Amino acid sequence: MNILNDFKDLDPNNPGLWPVSVKAILFIVIFVALLFAGWKFDITKQRDELAGLERQEQEKIEVLKLKQRKAANLNALKEQMKEMEISFGDMVRQLPNATEVAGLLVDISQTGLSAGLEFKLFEPQPEEPKEFYAVLPIKIKVHGDYHKFGEFISGLARLPRIVTTHNVDLKVNPLFKNSGTAYSELEMEMIAQTYRALDEDEEEEQ
Structure with missing residues (x-):
């Protein structure tokens, strides 16, 4: 307190x-x-x-x-x-060198002949150099039927070297247009492209 x-x-x-x-x-x-x-x-x-x-x-x-x-x-x-x-x-x-290109061209044409096609044009074009390879275009015109064309394209795919097809154009063979018969033969035009490896000197030039 x-x-x-x-x-x-x-x-x-x-x-x-x-x-x-x-x-x-x-x-x-x-x-x-x-x-x-x-x-x-x-x-x-x-x-x-x-x-x-x-x-x-x-x-x-x-x-x-x-x-x-x-x-x-x-x-x-x-x-x-x-x-x-x-x-x-x-x-x-898979790219051929310069010395193997001729043999590859023969293989391509032989593939078409084996399929039963009749070649009207087989014309290699000038090379198109790229960074480490060159493109080799080939103008092709052949006569045959659908089955033979299919066999030809399949044969190209089975080749040991790379071959590609471009600008494929199918039409009736002009020889049969006015014959009065059923169209049994066709004409195919296309560009087949294969490729080759550039050698060291060619690569340096690119």
Whole structure:
């Protein structure tokens, strides 16, 4: 009760005359308040630091995951590159060199003759040089029926060298148009393209 009376009788304008007990209690309250404020500030600071460390850790994890994905993609890309190099090498090996072109032209014409076609035109065109190979177009005009044409095209696809067909045009053989008979023979015009590998000197010129 004395302490309560001491608080009631306090003169706020003259704290120097306050009783020792009141001063002690106020000192303890202020000290505890300061301790609590310091503790709360320290805890808040530690929480902020912890949150920052967690963010940094998460960022490092994401960077690591990204690097792992890139590494996995890089390995897959290397495998694809190896497969492409092998496939490309196989294709290049199918390209004849300059000394083999004449034999390939004979193979193309022989394929048509074996299919029963009658050649009206077999005219190699000037080469078209590319980066590492040259295109060899051949104008072809043959007479025959659908079955023979199909056999010819299939035969070209079976040749050991690459031969492609372009601008294929089928029409009735002009000799049969006014004959009064059913059209049994057709005329086919097309461009057959084969390819040859350039030698080192030719590649340097490109």
